[in-house]
Amino acid sequence: MTDFRNDYDDSADLDANEVVPDAPLLEEVDRQAQLRESAREAEGNYAHPATDAAETAAAAREATGGAPRGRSGDGDAAGNFSPASITVVQPEAVETEADSSQPLFRPVTPVDFARGTGAGPYTAVLWDLDGTISDSAAGIVDALRKTFDTFRMPIPSDATLLSYVGPPIIDSFKREHLDDAIEVQHALQTYREIHDEIGLDGTPPFAGIPEIIRALHASGMPQSTATSKPESAARRVLHHYNLLNEFEAITGASEDESRSKKEDVVAEALRRLDALGVDLSNVLMIGDRYYDVQGSAQHGVPCVYVTWGYGRTGEDDGAVAVVNTAAQLAEILGVQL
Numbered sequence: 001m002t003d004f005r006n007d008y009d010d011s012a013d014l015d016a017n018e019v020v021p022d023a024p025l026l027e028e029v030d031r032q033a034q035l036r037e038s039a040r041e042a043e044g045n046y047a048h049p050a051t052d053a054a055e056t057a058a059a060a061r062e063a064t065g066g067a068p069r070g071r072s073g074d075g076d077a078a079g080n081f082s083p084a085s086i087t088v089v090q091p092e093a094v095e096t097e098a099d100s101s102q103p104l105f106r107p108v109t110p111v112d113f114a115r116g117t118g119a120g121p122y123t124a125v126l127w128d129l130d131g132t133i134s135d136s137a138a139g140i141v142d143a144l145r146k147t148f149d150t151f152r153m154p155i156p157s158d159a160t161l162l163s164y165v166g167p168p169i170i171d172s173f174k175r176e177h178l179d180d181a182i183e184v185q186h187a188l189q190t191y192r193e194i195h196d197e198i199g200l201d202g203t204p205p206f207a208g209i210p211e212i213i214r215a216l217h218a219s220g221m222p223q224s225t226a227t228s229k230p231e232s233a234a235r236r237v238l239h240h241y242n243l244l245n246e247f248e249a250i251t252g253a254s255e256d257e258s259r260s261k262k263e264d265v266v267a268e269a270l271r272r273l274d275a276l277g278v279d280l281s282n283v284l285m286i287g288d289r290y291y292d293v294q295g296s297a298q299h300g301v302p303c304v305y306v307t308w309g310y311g312r313t314g315e316d317d318g319a320v321a322v323v324n325t326a327a328q329l330a331e332i333l334g335v336q337l
């Protein structure tokens with residue numbers, strides 16, 4: 001049978017000393033962009049200080065004791081980014097009250113979906129990556145900020161940038177009209193080069209989640225990722241966590257992000273597990289955003305919503321359960337930490 005883990009190749013890593021060519025300035029691409037840029041420069045509203053992702057993540061982890069954190073709190077005196085310090089911008093598709101709180105624990109309420117009830121015992125588990133397994137916000141936000149700055153575009157607020165953690169990055173660029181001035185694929189490549197340069201030190205796993213994944217694998221539970229992060233990047237992260245071989249399949253966005261929407265990624269994950277002979281009669285999705293809940297539901301897969309990620313109250317609508325801690329998730333999955 002085909003092995004969809006695509007074993008990690010260390011040679012694929014970028015050389016730390018490799019020089020990444022500068023992306024073209026907007027004025028080199030679009031005369032109208034040059035005029036818009038001149039106007040912004042005159043107003044002084046495009047500059048933005050850089051933030052060190054590793055320092056940001058370390059400060060946030062220190063403030064929370066390294067545990068999954070909520071969405072309240074204050075940033076540091078320098079105004080550096082911390083997911084705990086800002087209010088998340090809710091996607092337009094979700095209507096919720098204007099606050100950044102997360103929902104409280106809610107036990108499993110069984111459903112009658114085509115590929116699962118939401119209640120165990122489960123036959124397979126699908127995992128979101130960013131905000132569910134990986135505490136990746138600081139690194140992603142820093143890379144997004146530097147990408148916008150590279151192209152001399154107005155840099156969105158930290159709240160807006162954080163809301164882009166989870167959905168396809170290419171959609172985030174389009175939302176900021178970045179494709180009006182440059183080819184969006186060029187922006188995507190620039191973002192990836194910057195993010196790779198930042199490295200993985202600023203993206204630790206959430207406490208207790210690697211242990212759950214290993215326990216599920218040891219019990220014989222088939223697992224696949226279902227992430228909007230490109231598969232090559234997902235493999236790098238899971239290799240860094242020493243989790244790569246705990247999954248039957250590593251499923252994510254295609255490299256050109258033609259497959260990046262959550263429903264498309266879930267469909268591909270199910271296809272790969274089915275090709276491996278996995279029983280798909282009672283599958284469970286685990287994720288932290290509205291996209292996980294709705295994307296999996298489109299394929300008859302119920303979702304457990306986790307609150308240590310980057311969502312907010314209302315994004316759990318349609319989830320079969322809400323968990324606030326790794327221990328609560330472990331109990332639902334029937335494993336011991």
